[in-house]
Amino acid sequence: MLIRPAADLRENDVTDQALYLDRRRFLAGAAAAGTLLGAGRGLRAATSDDTPTPFEAVTTYNNYYEFGTAKEDPAVNAPGRLKTAPWSVAVDGECAKPGTIGLEDLIKPVKVEDRIYRLRCVEGWSMVIPWRGVQLSEVLKRFEPTSKAKFVEFTTLADREQMPGLRIPVLDWPYVEGLRLDEAMHPLTLLATGLYGKDLLAQNGAPLRLVVPWKYGFKSIKSIVRIRFTAAQPVNSWQKYNPREYGFYSNVNPEVDHPRWSQANERRIGEFRRRPTLMFNGYGDQVAGLYAGMDLKANH
Amino acid sequence: MRWLKPLVFAASLLPLVWLGWQAAYGSLGVNPVETLNRTLGDWALRFLLLAVAVTPLRQWTGWAPLARLRRMMGLFAFFYVSLHLASYVGVDLFFDWAALWKDVVKRTYITLGMGCFLLLLPLALTSTDGMIRRLGGKAWRKLHRLVFPAAILGVAHFWMMVKADLREPVVYALVLAVLLGWRLRAFLRAPQRA
Ligand code: HEM
Numbered sequence: 143m144l145i146r147p148a149a150d151l152r153e154n155d156v157t158d159q160a161l162y163l164d165r166r167r168f169l170a171g172a173a174a175a176g177t178l179l180g181a182g183r184g185l186r187a188a189t190s191d192d193t194p195t196p197f198e199a200v201t202t203y204n205n206y207y208e209f210g211t212a213k214e215d216p217a218v219n220a221p222g223r224l225k226t227a228p229w230s231v232a233v234d235g236e237c238a239k240p241g242t243i244g245l246e247d248l249i250k251p252v253k254v255e256d257r258i259y260r261l262r263c264v265e266g267w268s269m270v271i272p273w274r275g276v277q278l279s280e281v282l283k284r285f286e287p288t289s290k291a292k293f294v295e296f297t298t299l300a301d302r303e304q305m306p307g308l309r310i311p312v313l314d315w316p317y318v319e320g321l322r323l324d325e326a327m328h329p330l331t332l333l334a335t336g337l338y339g340k341d342l343l344a345q346n347g348a349p350l351r352l353v354v355p356w357k358y359g360f361k362s363i364k365s366i367v368r369i370r371f372t373a374a375q376p377v378n379s380w381q382k383y384n385p386r387e388y389g390f391y392s393n394v395n396p397e398v399d400h401p402r403w404s405q406a407n408e409r410r411i412g413e414f415r416r417r418p419t420l421m422f423n424g425y426g427d428q429v430a431g432l433y434a435g436m437d438l439k440a441n442h
Numbered sequence: 443m444r445w446l447k448p449l450v451f452a453a454s455l456l457p458l459v460w461l462g463w464q465a466a467y468g469s470l471g472v473n474p475v476e477t478l479n480r481t482l483g484d485w486a487l488r489f490l491l492l493a494v495a496v497t498p499l500r501q502w503t504g505w506a507p508l509a510r511l512r513r514m515m516g517l518f519a520f521f522y523v524s525l526h527l528a529s530y531v532g533v534d535l536f537f538d539w540a541a542l543w544k545d546v547v548k549r550t551y552i553t554l555g556m557g558c559f560l561l562l563l564p565l566a567l568t569s570t571d572g573m574i575r576r577l578g579g580k581a582w583r584k585l586h587r588l589v590f591p592a593a594i595l596g597v598a599h600f601w602m603m604v605k606a607d608l609r610e611p612v613v614y615a616l617v618l619a620v621l622l623g624w625r626l627r628a629f630l631r632a633p634q635r636a
Contacts, residue, residue: 198472199472202472203471203472203473207606207607211606211607213472213473214471265605267473267476310607310609312606312607313606383606399548401548401549401550402549402551402602402603402605403549404541404544404545404548404549409473409475409476409534411472411473414475415536416534416535416536
């Protein structure tokens with residue numbers, strides 16, 4: 143797969159990985175010295191910055207139910223099983239130029255960028271991840287969505303041969319997610335092909351996944367095989383499973399509690415104390431306008 | 443059978459020793475607070491079901507010495523529940539009592555867990571020989587039947603906590619159903635005690 147180095151970096155510059163590791167070792171030492179209960183080098187006092195979460199944590203603590211429901215399952219089950227090349231994506235629905243297109247052809251015309259985003263899981267934990275990818279809007283444009291297209295629906299691969307988790311009917315496979323067209327076209331919305339400057343690992347949704355940083359993590363669908371423009375609002379998998387707990391929008395919102403998890407705060411992976419959760423995960427200045435006048439509790 | 447109680451006592455402490463070991467060596471995983479809290483919850487529920495299982499097991503196996511383990515299993519259940527609650531309040535919420543109260547009233551699975559804890563509390567407090575004597579065997583036995591609703595609440599707490607994959611809580615629920623079914627059958631067959 144061809145990935146051009148990013149010409150210009152958005153958000154923050156990506157620090158090189160050796161530096162992350164050094165910083166991590168320093169933090170580990172500080173934590174070991176000062177942690178309550180001596181509870182280990184994974185813990186440290188809360189900091190207010192957005193230090194990227196260590197690579198090992200990002201690649202071993204995953205929700206990817208197609209490879210098992212425990213956090214550590216995907217890192218064990220996905221590599222070696224998920225066949226990421228060749229990979230193609232079917233694009234159809236309300237657009238003038240539908241078609242099935244190879245991953246490389248999908249990405250090649252668009253500028254690959256590195257962007258550091260916060261990721262907030264609906265379960266009350268969060269990470270900071272240096273993604274590599276392309277702006278979704280640039281990818282979608284070439285299929286020329288028609289005026290009927292109001293939403294975009296994404297589908298994950300569902301192959302029993304590759305995905306042992308499919309044998310358990312936890313969700314109604316394949317996994318489906320959706321965005322309103324304007325959300326999909328928003329400049330923050332990323333189609334990621336890598337993280338930490340490398341190709342995505344299988345457990346992170348290789349070879350192609352969505353990243354919508356102001357929404358709960360489950361919206362950022364993994365291993366995408368289909369993109370469809372629709373007139374009607376798609377029913378995403380978690381909403382189908384439990385509409386009371388999971389909505390279509392699922393914007394990060396500290397004021398709208400989930401019946402299972404308080405959404406007022408979160409544990410940043412690697413930190414000891416919880417930190418307050420920010421409205422729209424801290425991206426409100428860029429995305430709040432998308433929801434002007436909307437009841438965010440009713441449209442949770 | 444003098445070795446039975448000390449042996450089981452020591453074995454029952456192993457989960458805690460193992461957790462302490464992992465904490466000291468930083469091997470509680472990517473989210474240590476979650477691992478700590480969940481492991482303590484798991485053992486709390488296991489000991490609670492073991493406590494409920496002692497009498498049926500004794501009847502099935504005919505092995506009388508098992509009876510001597512009942513109180514110990516119950517107290518270990520309470521011990522691990524207390525540590526589970528302490529880890530939640532002290533480590534996860536960092537003594538944010540207001541947040542605990544909000545959780546108890548707003549989040550169903552935590553309401554159920556707290557209900558279970560409150561039912562177990564009087565049982566732990568009346569577990570001494572002195573308290574049994576003071577209450578009298580009959581009243582004491584009646585009081586300690588609270589272990590059954592407590593076990594149901596414990597399983598329900600786990601069941602409702604789980605997001606989608608219910609396989610684990612289903613196993614606990616099935617074990618509890620068999621144990622309670624056995625008690626119910628014995629109760630219905632026995633001549634009614636007033
Ligand atoms: C005293 C009030 C209680 C509180 C506040 C409480 C709180 C919690 C919390 C916060 C979790 C973990 C949720 C997560 O990680 O997302 C949990 C899980 C759990 N709790 Fe409790 N709990 C209580 C009582 C109990 C009792 C009485 C039992 C058993 C007898 C119990 C057994 C469990 C089990 C088995 C789990 C799941 C562990 C796993 O996922 O493997 N809890 N509880």
